[in-house]
Amino acid sequence: MVVARMEHPKVLNLSKMRTIATVLFGALAAVSCGGASANARPPATAASASDVDEVAAGLTEHHRHHHHGGVTLLVALSLDTLGISPEQRPAVEKIRRDLHARMEPARAAQQRLAAVLADGVAAANLDATTVDAAIAQVSAAAAIVHDAATDALNELHTVLTPPERAALVDKVEAHWSVWQKANAEETDPANPEGSRLAMLTTDLGLTQDQVDKIRAGLGEGMKAVPRLDLQEIATHIQAFGNAFRSEKFDAKALTGANGANAHLAGWGAAHLAHFVEAVSPVLTPDQRAEFAQRLREHSVHSNGGNE
């Protein structure tokens, strides 16, 4: 039996209205979101999440190995991506080279330390006196970086526009934040092995027994590394930022700069040395050769990425 379904005229109207409302909702939402996404979607060449991760990992690794100029190095690195105009480029490039030239004694000291460590690892004979002297040279060289770089920093302030100065300060703060994350485990006494050991474990194919021995050695060795006063560095960076954003800037007035640079570079040097001293004795000859090669590569490359 066929039952004819009778609908009241008003119900029919409602049915039509439901259809209309649904279509309208969909159409409006599509127009709204489609229009927004057409503007919001990046072009094919824009940075993707994976790009960000890879570049971030590279920067983290960089900050794990290079400390020689202290905060001045962070300023110099910030010039790499300041986005200045073509007209400004020659002047800023000259300042960037000048900054790196002023940091050269500290970079060379860091390179000497790496060479001492690499030679010691390769020969299975790390001389503590020589290593300590190399660490002291890094710290001493970093302590005079700021004084040597004040003219370049003042010139940089003059060359940049206020928005560019603000961008530079943002970048210095961002580099400092990344530096802290990169070295967080190693500044934390509760976790002395840090991610550097994890990376080495993979790269050199360390056995679990080797890892355990290194970890034990690190626990003892790191006690000799002076603690880094992060607040001292943060205070200096804040002082630099406040001053650099201002209309008038005099780098000579930043009295905490030399101490901050020396402590940052000195901590980095001491930490690297004690890490190597803990790792070296448990390596096989092949692993020592590979480890020494890696140290040499980083020392040659320790120009801050700006050549």
Next chain:
Amino acid sequence: MSLDHQTGMLRGFACAVGLSAMLAATPGCVPFIGYDDYPPDAYIATTAPVYFEGRPMYWYGNRWSYREGGRWNHYDREPAGLYQRRMQGAPVRHTYEPPRGRPAAGHSGGRPGGRR
């Protein structure tokens, strides 16, 4: 179906249409955008900004972000000037080291100080 019920349904449909209209009028289709997606430090440190209206801007997470008074802010709707800049090419990035830790023979990435 009672007339009251039908009237209620009509009101419901009207609300749905109204909500759609609000979505259309809302800049950037807000419900589909996360608000905590500001550029991370590693992105700021490795990416050249675009200068617009006296501020450095970073294109990240499908929107332009900028610092204002120590806080990150963003445009809900992309200004035409920034849209044009974005269409000119990808942000200049600087790669310091490959992620596996072995130093690069030479550094790749953006032109130092290059403008997009």
